[in-house]
Amino acid sequence: MAKRWLAIMMAGLLTGAGAPPDAPATGGAILLRPAAVFDGVDGTRHAGWQVLVRGDRIVAVGPGLVAPAGARSIDLPGDTLMPGMIEGHGHLFLHPYDEASWDDQVLHEPLALRTARAVTQARATLRAGFTSERDLGTEGAGYADVGLKAAIDQGIVEGPRLSVATRAIVALGAYGPKGFEPGVAIPQGAEEVSGVESIVAAVRRQIAAGADWIKLYADYRWRAGEDSRATLSLAEIEAAVAAAHDAGRPVAVHAATAEGMRRAIAAGVDTIEHGYGGTPAIFASMAAKKIAFCPTLAAADASARYRGWSGAEPAPAAVRTSREAFRLARAAGVPICMGGDVGVFAHGTNAREMTLMAAAGMAPAQVLLAATSGNARWMRMGDRLGAVKPGLLADLVAVAGDPTADIDAVRSVRLVMKGGIVVDG
Numbered sequence: 001m002a003k004r005w006l007a008i009m010m011a012g013l014l015t016g017a018g019a020p021p022d023a024p025a026t027g028g029a030i031l032l033r034p035a036a037v038f039d040g041v042d043g044t045r046h047a048g049w050q051v052l053v054r055g056d057r058i059v060a061v062g063p064g065l066v067a068p069a070g071a072r073s074i075d076l077p078g079d080t081l082m083p084g085m086i087e088g089h090g091h092l093f094l095h096p097y098d099e100a101s102w103d104d105q106v107l108h109e110p111l112a113l114r115t116a117r118a119v120t121q122a123r124a125t126l127r128a129g130f131t132s133e134r135d136l137g138t139e140g141a142g143y144a145d146v147g148l149k150a151a152i153d154q155g156i157v158e159g160p161r162l163s164v165a166t167r168a169i170v171a172l173g174a175y176g177p178k179g180f181e182p183g184v185a186i187p188q189g190a191e192e193v194s195g196v197e198s199i200v201a202a203v204r205r206q207i208a209a210g211a212d213w214i215k216l217y218a219d220y221r222w223r224a225g226e227d228s229r230a231t232l233s234l235a236e237i238e239a240a241v242a243a244a245h246d247a248g249r250p251v252a253v254h255a256a257t258a259e260g261m262r263r264a265i266a267a268g269v270d271t272i273e274h275g276y277g278g279t280p281a282i283f284a285s286m287a288a289k290k291i292a293f294c295p296t297l298a299a300a301d302a303s304a305r306y307r308g309w310s311g312a313e314p315a316p317a318a319v320r321t322s323r324e325a326f327r328l329a330r331a332a333g334v335p336i337c338m339g340g341d342v343g344v345f346a347h348g349t350n351a352r353e354m355t356l357m358a359a360a361g362m363a364p365a366q367v368l369l370a371a372t373s374g375n376a377r378w379m380r381m382g383d384r385l386g387a388v389k390p391g392l393l394a395d396l397v398a399v400a401g402d403p404t405a406d407i408d409a410v411r412s413v414r415l416v417m418k419g420g421i422v423v424d425g
Contacts, residue, residue: 028054028055028070029052029053029054029059029067029068029070029071029072030052030053030054030071030072030073030074030420030422031050031051031052031053031065031067031071031072031073031074032050032051032052032053032073032074032076032081032396032398032415032417033050033073033074033075033076034049034050034051034076034077034079034080034081034398035047035076035077035078035079035080036048036049036080036081036402037049037050037051037061037080037081037082037388038080038081038082038083038365038368038388038403038404039061039082039083039387039388039389040082040083040368040369040372040373040386040387040388041373041387041388041389043363043365043366043368043369043404044365045080045365045402045404046063048063048064049061049062049063049081050062050063050064050065051065051081051388051396052065052067052068052071053394053396053417053420054420055394055420056393056394056419056420056421057390057391057392057393057394057420058388058389058390058391058392058393058394058396059390060390061388061389061390074415074422076398076414076415078400078401079398079399079400079401079414079415080398080399080401080402080403080404080409081388081396081397081398081415082368082372082388082396082397082398082399082403083372083373083376083385083386083387083388083395083396083397084129084130084131084132084372084385084395084396084397084416084417084418085129085130085131085132085338085350085351085371085372085397085410086130086131086132086133086134086338086371086372086375086376086379086381086385086386087125087130087132087133087134087160087338087339087340087342087350087375088134088271088294088337088338088339088371088375088378088379089134089136089273089294089296089337089339089340089341089342090125090133090134090135090136090339090340090341090342090343090347090350091135091136091137091138091139091341091342091343091344092118092121092122092125092133092135092145092148092162092343092347093114093115093117093118093138093139093140093141093144093145093343094139094343094344095117095121095343095346095347096302096343096344096345096346097302097303097306097344098306102139102176102177102189103176103177105139105140106139106140106176106177106187106188106189107140107177107186107187111141111142111144114141114144115141115144115147115148118141118144118145118148119148119151119157119159121343121347121348122148122152122157122158122159122160122162122347123157123158123159124346124347124348125159125160125342125347125348125350126158126159126160126416126418126423126424127158127348127413127416127423127424128348128349128350128351128413129351129397129399129410129413129416130160130350131160131161131385131395131397131416131418132160132161132162132163132375132376132379132381132385132395133160133161133162133163134162134163134165134213134252134339134375134379135162135163135164135165136165136168136213136215136252136273137165137166137167137168137189137190137215138166138167138168139168139189139190139343140187140188140189140190142166142167143166143167143209143210145162145164145165145166146164146166146209146210146211148162148164149162149164149210158423160418161385161395161418162212163212163213163379163381164210164211164212164213165206165211165212165213165214165215165252166206166209166210166211167190167191167206168189168190168191168215168216168217168254169190169191169193169199169202169203169206169214169215169216169217169240170188170189170190170191170192170193170216170217170220170231170232171192171193171194171217171220171231171232171236172192172193172194173192173222174217174220174221174222174231175188175189175190175192175217175220176188176189177189178223178224179224190215190217191205191206193232193236195236196235196236196239199232199236199239199240199243200239200240200243202240203240203243203244203247204243204247207244207247207249211249212249213249213250213251213252214240214244214249214250214251214252215251215252215253215254216232216237216240216251216252216253216254216264216269217231217232217253217254218230218231218232218237218253218254218255218257218260218261218263218264219231219232219254219255219256219257219259219260220254228256228257228260228277229257229259230257230259230260230263231260232263233263234263234266234267237253237263237264237266237267237269238266238267238268240267241267241268241269245268250270250271250379250380251269251270251271252269252270252271252272252273252294253269253271253272253273254273254274255272255273255274255275255277256274256275256276256277257277258277258278258279258282260277261275261277261278261282261286262282262285264291265282265285265286265289265291268289269291270291270292270378271291271292271293271294271337271378272286272291272292272293272294273294273296273339273341274294274295274296274299274322274325274341275293275294275295275325275329276300276318276321276322276325277325278293278325278328278329279328280328280331280332283328283329283331283332283334284332286329286332286334287332287333287334287335290335291334291335292334292335292336292337292374292378293329293334293335293336293337294337294338294339295322295325295326295329295336295337295357296322296339296340296341296353297322297323297326297340297353297356297357297360298340298341298342298344298345298352298353298356299322299340299341299344299345300318300319300321300322301319301322301352301356302344302345302352303318303344304316304318304319323360326357326360326362327360327361330361330362335374335377335378336357336362336366336370336374337370337374337375337378338353338354338357338367338370338371338374338375339353339375340352340353340356351407351408351410351411354367354368354371354407354410355407355408355411357370357407358407364403364404364405364406364407365404367407368403368404368407368410371410372386372387373386373387374386393419393420394417394418394419394420395417395418395419396415396416396417397410397413397415397416397417398413398414398415399411399412399413399414400412400414
């Protein structure tokens, strides 16, 4: 530990920082001097701009800034400074399915083990440049995400700012794990409901326990090997949305079928996840209602690779379907959420979704906007996060090179700042 701190202090002296990266700034101000700033507002990269941070806020942005007396300067030559990225669809209590199947994680891994793993995964997420995350369900780990969020907020452990959905809600009998003696109660990966009164009670129960979002499954497989079908009725989804919105909570819906998406749109949900069965008409309806779409391309990609796909074209049918849904959504003008369903693949490699979005035809600058100000907007945090401008929280990331030209630059993180504190760099 002593050697590590000595190395950090020497690095600070050599770069002119004058203090360990995670030490408080002298005078409470930090001047960040990158090669350019991507401000997250309109997709422009501004060469020669600097950013001044005081406390947990950005106080000035632009060219020619002068560090106030007593401020610390951090030089970031060759780097682009940008808003902290926001993971739009994650599961911190899951780990990659090639390490352990979903069933084994839900049924056989102790809650303490899953929580310890989630702590490590939250740290990896933050240090990969994702300073916020919407965690859409603990998948059998109950309300542990509420505790993890509190531990991060209190500074007990490192991690992104979390918006949590706790247990998620599914139709009775439509989720898993499955395959056991009929009638034997098996722990489930989400809270089961049946009927309008039941789903409203579940929504309220989860909000009372700490849910920031309500996550519904509009469709799923009734049995292994079957195609997904709509599970929750329109009346059930409408009742859940009304109860959630009454409490000021937005609603995210897993929907992979056309009918599941149609019901979710009619009910007025806030985001739709996956959307593999979407049609031009369905995406047009989403666009008209400004319902954001989280395509989770990386989940389909990772699952195909676990089954033996090498990455060569033509891709498996599921991968092609996810790409086509993404194309149709963009063509219809649907607001795009950046979220990869991380947990299916490794936490800390969240940028995998961004790479796939660019490979599927989205311009790198638009991918960056989706991962910053776009996600902040859909997650109702746009007044605090998602852009580099005065008054917003100083959640900032420096990456090597120019991510507006090469999206893979976001994998080369040089500095991470959360709330004005440098947590890595």
